[in-house]
Amino acid sequence: MQLRLVSWFFITLNLMEYVGNQQYPSRVRRQGRMHRNMSQACQGGCAACSEYNGCLSCKPRLFFYLKRIGMKQIGECLSSCPNGYFGQRSPERNECMTCKTDCESCFNKNFCTKCKNGFYLYLGKCLENCHDRLEPNNHTMECNEVVHCKVNEWSQWSPCTKKGKTCGFRRGNETRVREILQLPSAKGKACPHTSETRKCVVQRKKCQKGERGICNPEENSQVQDPA
Incomplete structure (x- = not known):
């Protein structure tokens, strides 16, 4: 009698499980996809994966990246992380970590x-x-x-001249110049003037016919700075 009751119990239990599977077949199939290991069929650098969640772990030197598609997250294994992420290596696994919210790309978190x-x-x-x-x-x-203007040192004063001539006058002008080495940026200090002219006095020399050349140095007598 006791043996018969035990038999009826297992028959009833199996019948209930069969009826439940017939009523909710999609749930059973979905759970099977989520948890069934697909390591032997993994592609794209995955060391282990599932049909529903994609990659679960990656092959050496690849980064594990969790990609969000709507409410679903899919694991991927990448050689480099996408924009907005940086690669972080550790003995456990290499992962793509998110940059700060204002960064489009980053070298690390900071x-x-x-x-x-x-x-x-x-x-x-x-x-x-x-x-x-x-x-x-x-x-x-x-x-x-901010970059400020930079200039080099002044050149030597030029020979004393007047109207392009170096003879036939006593009072003339001489000039010195300097070059700009660095132009300023928008907020930088502007460049100063790059040329100066002052009056000069020399011993008058009579010009020969058609002469416009530079006088001999010993013929220069004195130079006066502008007032």
């Missing part, structure tokens, strides 16, 4: 290489506005140091 629209890049940081000692470059979207 160093951006390109900022999102509306931000200026400066020393790995993304700034809404450049500091006072910096100026924005709207072409590269970077904050640059």
Whole structure:
């Protein structure tokens, strides 16, 4: 009698499981897809994967990247991380980690290489506005140091001349110049003047016919600075 009751119990249990599977077949199939390991059929650098979640782990040196599609997340294995992520290696596994919210691309969590629209890049940081000692470059979207004008030293004074001649006069003019080495940026100090002229006095020399050349140095007697 007891043996008969046990038999009826297992028959009833199997019948209930069969009826449940017939009523909810999609749920059973979906659960099977989510948990069935597909390691032998993995592609794209996956070391282990599932039919529903994609890659679960990656082959050596590849980065694990969790891609969101709507409410679903799919694992991928990449040689380099996409924009907005940086690669972080560890003994456990290599992962693509998210950059800061204002970074379009980054070297690590604390160093951006390109900022999102509306931000200026400066020393790995993304700034809404450049500091006072910096100026924005709207072409590269970077904050640059302010550059002031640079000039070299003055040249020697030129020979004393008058109307292009170096003879036939006593009072003339001489000039010196300097070159610009660095143009200023928008906020930088402007360049100073690059030429100066002053009056000069020399011993008068009679010009020969058609002479316009430079007088001999010993014929220069004295130079007067402008008042």
